[in-house]
Amino acid sequence: MSSSNPRLVSAFSPSPCWRRVAEMKAQGVFKGTVLLVDPLKLGLAVNVFVHAFLQQQDKHSLEVFISVVQRHGQK
Structure with a gap:
């Protein structure tokens, strides 16, 4: 779902939909916000996962x- 068009999954037009989102945010309905980064646009073509023990x-x-x-x- 595009953040600019939340009505794709609702029956509301954009303005009432964004008002409802803002109300729900103010009520604490949302636990957080997620931003997805495009690693290629940052020049990060490889992901590395390391599991270290101390x-x-x-x-x-x-x-x-x-x-x-x-x-x-x-280095």
């Missing part, structure tokens, strides 16, 4: 891990 789950270990990842990204 020997210890403490603040210091996490800081070391983040530091190593950041240094690696700057």
Whole structure:
């Protein structure tokens, strides 16, 4: 559904439909907003998923891990 034309799935014309969406938003009906990014338009042609394990789950270990990842990204 296009965000510019929500009436494609409703019986309302655009103005009443957007008013209803605004009312529902004000009432807290929506839990959030989703924006989908086109990775190709950002020059991101590859997705990488990494699953890392730390020997210890403490603040210091996490800081070391983040530091190593950041240094690696700057090479």
